[in-house]
Amino acid sequence: MSPSILEFLDRQSVGCAEKFTGKAIFEGQPRNSILLVELDGCPAEVRQQRKCLLDYMAGLAAAHREARTEAQAEKLWQVRRTCSQSMFSLADTKLNEDVVVPLEKQAALIRYTIALKKEIGLATPTFGHAGDGNLHVHIMYNRASKADAKKAKAGIHKLMQKVVDLGGVITGEHGIGLAKAPFMGIQHSQAEIAAMRSVKKALDPLGILNPGKIFEPFEVWDHELVDVQLPWDHR
Template sequence: MSKSSESAGYADSRRQALALRQLRKAFASGRIETGELALKTASLDTCRLAHMPAAVLHPACDEEVSATLRLANKYRVPVTTRGAGSATTGATTPILGGWVLDLSSWDSIEIDAVSGYAHVGAGALNAKIDEAAAKKGWFYPPDPSSKGYSTIGGNIACNAGGLRAAKYGVTRDYVVALEGFLPTGEPVKWGLPLKKYVSGFNLRDLWIGSEGMLGVVTKATLKLIPRPSVRATWLAAYKSEAAALRTVKRILKARLVPSILEFIDRQTLECFLRKHERAGTLGTLPFRVKPGDLAPAMLLMEIDGDAAQVRRQLKGARELLGTGAQWVRQARDDAQAEALWRIRRTCSQAMFQMGDTKLNEDIVVPLDAQLPLLKYTLEVKKKTGLATPTFGHAADGNFHVHVMFDWDDPEQRARAKTSIELIMRKVVELGGSITGEHGIGLAKSPFLHLQHTEAEIAAMRRIKDALDPAWILNPGKMFEPFDMWQVPRVRDWRFPWDH
């Protein structure tokens, strides 16, 4: 019978202290922190559900990672691996305490310009990997919105996608090989930096997207591709979400493959405009809007490639975007393109005008179900009285549906819980996924049974049993429904990406 965190028999505080004393002897170069600030920093991620660990470990070498896991198994100490902490589902919250294994300093990046590989440490930042690749004429496409802060280890843990996924794919499509440790402390390599490799079971892909529950990634080899030399960027406005999403279908049906095609609904843009109106900065926007104007729905589209490829697509792209649009703006240079993209990047924080708490659901639906989903979010808004601003990656059906409310209002909190449950059930009914790139973690654990049958979940648990027999690695997540509504959010903490 499969274990759970409740039956795993984790160490009490006395045994954890004994294990930590032994671990200090094994740490020759690494650091072990038990101070209040270090523990609080490691207690939460962007989901802001916090639980204090007993210690934060900063290993300096493979031997120290191995020692950590071996002692954790011996004494049954929970271990949660952490990078930047930019996860949005509580996936890096050490909900059962124990030790946090912080690999954010493992940030080495080495570009093999001949083979087109990046050899990176788990703590290397996504954006830094692409910057290093660009210096050699190469390109690392996955670009989650947190790319300036999120580590590749975290990207691998949740199989991150990002804005360019429709054309270029997600993290899994670029991971060639992984190095790391089983939860029991043995070192492993899944794959090699080779173009072809089929030796044994493909456990590399099993680790990708496993949310740090099946092993600890310390190094990765990533595939790079030739860097596109030219890009063209447009912003288009529509009277309704339906008009915008009909345009998305026309673009895809015409076999135009944009590198990015982002959708922004009217609720989201209303927040964005309200924020600028209050700041007196409406005049700085790359489009004209008067106070009191109704907010349109919008599409942001970018195509890239070499000069000839982009030139061939320019006219068709402009015509497709313009059909049914109120207006279309094309960026003339990189500075104007950045001004257009700033709209998408700042929408998320603008939503806090609708409530002090935001639930960000990264659901995915088939392309034909995009409009039914958007209509349903408006039904939920009407039913619960809570705002449901939505934006996302329209070309692959990955939408970020938000529910905004005030946490200290119990009645609003109850309505928010109802909103999320309704949306998750509708997503599955439409043939979609409850998560596309954020993972299950704590926040989505109550909905796993909506997506998977008992047999499917049982098979996953058996894999966990086989690789992590003591259930020490990132326990309390995914399989055990977590009632996030009973745990106060931490609101007096700012992350580097809060702006």
Template sequence: MAGSDSLSLRAKEGLAELKNVLLGSKIETSEDKLFFEGIDHSRYFFRPDAAVFIKDAEDVGRVLKVANKYGVCVSVRGRGTGCSGGSLPHRGGWVLDLSALDDIKIDASAWVAEVGAGAVTADIDKAAGECGLFYPPDPSSHLYCSIGGNIACNAGGLRAAKYGVTRDYVLALEGYLPSGEFARGGRPLRKFSAGLNLRDLWIGSEGLLGVVTKAFLKLAKRPEKTRTYLFAPPDAKSAFGCVSAMLRAGVMPSILEFMDAQSCVCAAKYCSELSFGNGRTVLLAELDGSDEQIDSAERDMLFVASKYAPAPLIARDGAEAERLWLIRRKCSQSMYEIADSKLSQDIVLPPDKTAEFFEYFDSIGRRHGVATPTFGHAADGNYHIHAMYFGSDAASAAAARRVMDLAIEKCISLGGAVSGEHGIGILKSRYMALQHSPAELEAMRAIKRALDPNNILNPGKVLEPFDLEGVSPLKGVHLPWDK
């Protein structure tokens, strides 16, 4: 991990020029600032040579122009909640931190939010709520993540099955191409069909093809009410059967989350307030709309679910709902009850293959002695699977890695995907050749080469396999969203 003393002369000249051209944005090279710019939720750490805290969107273009001139890598960072290492400066260089671009303006008559890339997702929804409107995509990290990161990863969330993902709400984008030139993707209009739309290329491109500085987002009418239900089917197979039957019957909860028995055991150990769910499989559902709409959907949902699970717990007010939600909120962090480290993936499964996949996942976990707790967004087949291990035990780490490799191979062979919302970053890039054909990968590389011929923007991510051998996540680091 190079310190500034070991910077090449070119990189030093680049940094000196950067200091002269920036208007308002701040360059930091102190170790404490660099630490939190070099780590994300994956907990892998790579020290950047400098971090540029963007205050003025036009400085993004200036940084990229200087980076091209001096051949310096630039890693784009929203708020660092990413799970795949997409923002990490694993080749050194500069981190471009966009978190201060956090303006939010709501146009209540057009139902549009105009937001800076660093705006926190929950703040956008809160501002929309003040006008009776609603920004539906709600990653579980919504209190901490930025809309720029959501756009770059095409983030989903709990309500995705009913309301869709980030892509469905982006009307237009502004930002900078890797060359440092300003560009707009689409326009903030209800319809736009004037040539290739950079917006569609930037969404989900994980910061490889440009830096988003501003977004225009579609808003929706805020649902009047929500009601929460906790079902405890006897096993995972019944839970998956219940989910399929609800979807076949046209019951569409705004939220339908799955937690397997291993996750529920951990959550109950971790949190003494949890008086239910221990050792069972849980489905947590939410219906939204007016009282009449909820009552009617409730009748259909309870009828379908009655074949798979006993009658659910039903929350009649916010406090009761929060009590039911506790199990879901605790399940990620509580897995460390099993072991001190985890590998996790956010796979997507075709609905008719879910039970087959999880039978296989359970069996390989047992065969290799690896605990495999799982939770996820059941209605859209997007599951967060885990392989637990002890960081200080090489054999346990290797077993977890083997289990995860086999699981990803199986998922893709069943027609699934290696990521539904977290993106590829560096941590999943070795699975890209399994997911995509050589022709598909070459088409993606050709687009990257055309837009970023000097390969300065988020290089070595997504499209190039990254070897994790010899690098491990840091232990004992507390990040703001850790509870």
């Protein structure tokens, strides 16, 4: 069985999405994490994969729902699409990191985000691409609180260390750039970073290709970004 889509939403994300849409995802069921699974292929292949999936689900304690129409499927995907902007019901600012861990370590990382929420006292809604271990972990805080901003930043550092401890990497889809440069030393040794610098210098001796990224000792968080939202974060 090879699902074409496998998307995870934790309980916090589901709660935000339900509040945003004004609809319960599963009527009559307690709110919990969700794994969205989509199958594709020729009809015979889909039928076989569906049977394998249902047989596997039968051995789990989790409830499941099957979308049999486009409208039913759209209701589920609406939840996933609204995750990002719906989180602003928790606080007005978020730190958002995309990290990757081995598939078998995803449960450990998700449990850690729950523990981190309790440790720092800030919401940590998490969702992402369970098929490749790429999860988007958010830490929500109100920018007016300097104490919460400090806790959020400390929480991100703790998260990155945990990801590496689990055998993962600090970025999945979006590269290093400026924002993740401070975490390079968590994933890579100084010798490895020095080797990368040498390659960069050999290919770009004048330092004119995308300057100031990855290796520069620049702490982007020292410069407050106010009212910055991504296109999909519009409320």
